[in-house]
Amino acid sequence: MKHLLSTADLAREDAITILDTAAQMAATQSREIKKLPTLRGRTVVNLFYEDSTRTRISFETAAKRLSADVINFSAKGSSVSKGESLKDTALTLAAMGADAVVCRHQASGAPHLLAHAGWLDSAVVNAGDGMHQHPTQALLDAFTMRRHLGGDRTDGRVGPDDALVRGADLAGLRVAIVGDVLHSRVARSNVHLLHTLGAHVTLVAPPTLLPVGVGTWPCDVSYHLDETLRDVAPDVVMMLRVQRERMSGSGTGGGAFFPNPLEYTRKYGLDARRLALLPPHSIVMHPGPMNRGLEISAEAADSPRAVIVEQVANGVAIRMAVLYLLLAGDDSTERAPIS
Ligand code: CP
Numbered sequence: 001m002k003h004l005l006s007t008a009d010l011a012r013e014d015a016i017t018i019l020d021t022a023a024q025m026a027a028t029q030s031r032e033i034k035k036l037p038t039l040r041g042r043t044v045v046n047l048f049y050e051d052s053t054r055t056r057i058s059f060e061t062a063a064k065r066l067s068a069d070v071i072n073f074s075a076k077g078s079s080v081s082k083g084e085s086l087k088d089t090a091l092t093l094a095a096m097g098a099d100a101v102v103c104r105h106q107a108s109g110a111p112h113l114l115a116h117a118g119w120l121d122s123a124v125v126n127a128g129d130g131m132h133q134h135p136t137q138a139l140l141d142a143f144t145m146r147r148h149l150g151g152d153r154t155d156g157r158v159g160p161d162d163a164l165v166r167g168a169d170l171a172g173l174r175v176a177i178v179g180d181v182l183h184s185r186v187a188r189s190n191v192h193l194l195h196t197l198g199a200h201v202t203l204v205a206p207p208t209l210l211p212v213g214v215g216t217w218p219c220d221v222s223y224h225l226d227e228t229l230r231d232v233a234p235d236v237v238m239m240l241r242v243q244r245e246r247m248s249g250s251g252t253g254g255g256a257f258f259p260n261p262l263e264y265t266r267k268y269g270l271d272a273r274r275l276a277l278l279p280p281h282s283i284v285m286h287p288g289p290m291n292r293g294l295e296i297s298a299e300a301a302d303s304p305r306a307v308i309v310e311q312v313a314n315g316v317a318i319r320m321a322v323l324y325l326l327l328a329g330d331d332s333t334e335r336a337p338i339s
Pocket of ligand 1: 052053056287289335
């Protein structure tokens with residue numbers, strides 16, 4: 001694996017390797033000395049053209065915990081505001097010796113261009129591009145599902161002991177992904193990865209917030225949340241943020257019209273009543289940032305079933321694993337050990 005651009009082209013074995021490596025990384029993080037020497041002398045550039053809290057900070061934390069040098073580049077306050085192109089920015093980063101470029105961009109395909117245009121020799125990691133992909137988010141989501149629900153689920157949940165779930169996929173897991181699918185790179189990445197790992201995904205959204213061509217995706221589609229909770233009895237309910245900034249009327253958007261908030265919450269919001277419809281072992285996820293009171297109530301977001309804060313913590317382990325696998329050597333025989 002030279003780059004991580006999309007879950008659509010991530011083989012099952014590669015996905016399992018990343019999840020297993022993240023489990024090892026998570027184990028190192030519970031020790032007193034968290035820092036590993038593995039990427040000493042390597043440089044990771046966080047190249048962010050779009051705002052981020054979780055992804056940018058967790059990539060920075062992950063790189064630092066592996067002893068890499070980190071350069072944070074935000075388009076705001078850089079020469080991008082003077083009109084500098086992606087190509088010239090990439091050439092500048094190459095001249096500074098970046099080993100990995102972690103790229104978030106509002107344009108779908110920008111990380112792919114960085115990886116394949118020949119401007120850089122670095123590994124490129126997609127940290128979210130437009131409405132296209134957010135592969136490390138889907139990986140941290142799968143990691144979180146596996147820790148709670150993975151392995152042999154015939155006798156209920158396995159629990160958070162990594163040894164029990166290592167090597168396991170998510171076969172048979174039922175996942176409902178609810179909300180603004182149209183604008184969601186998280187939904188696209190999750191549908192592909194979860195399908196690869198054997199889970200069954202049901203997308204639940206109003207017809208106006210589903211993309212054209214969703215019928216060709218490897219998942220079911222429903223317009224009715226209550227029906228889905230009752231009939232599918234999902235193990236995981238993943239709520240999506242309503243992305244106002246990508247909608248008409250917001251000044252920058254243009255895709256769909258912003259839905260009536262009261263009607264949206266009534267039909268598609270997760271609240272205490274809907275939580276009570278879920279099987280007892282089900283977990284609630286959200287990639288963040290949340291619109292509390294719109295797609296998820298405070299009661300649901302803060303309930304014992306919610307693993308939203310844990311998703312953030314797991315993001316560090318996943319991003320450590322991805323940087324390690326991309327930078328620490330070309331194959332497992334060459335890589336410095338995780339000690
Ligand atoms: N989930 C996610 O990508 O969050 P940020 O936009 O804060 O990085």
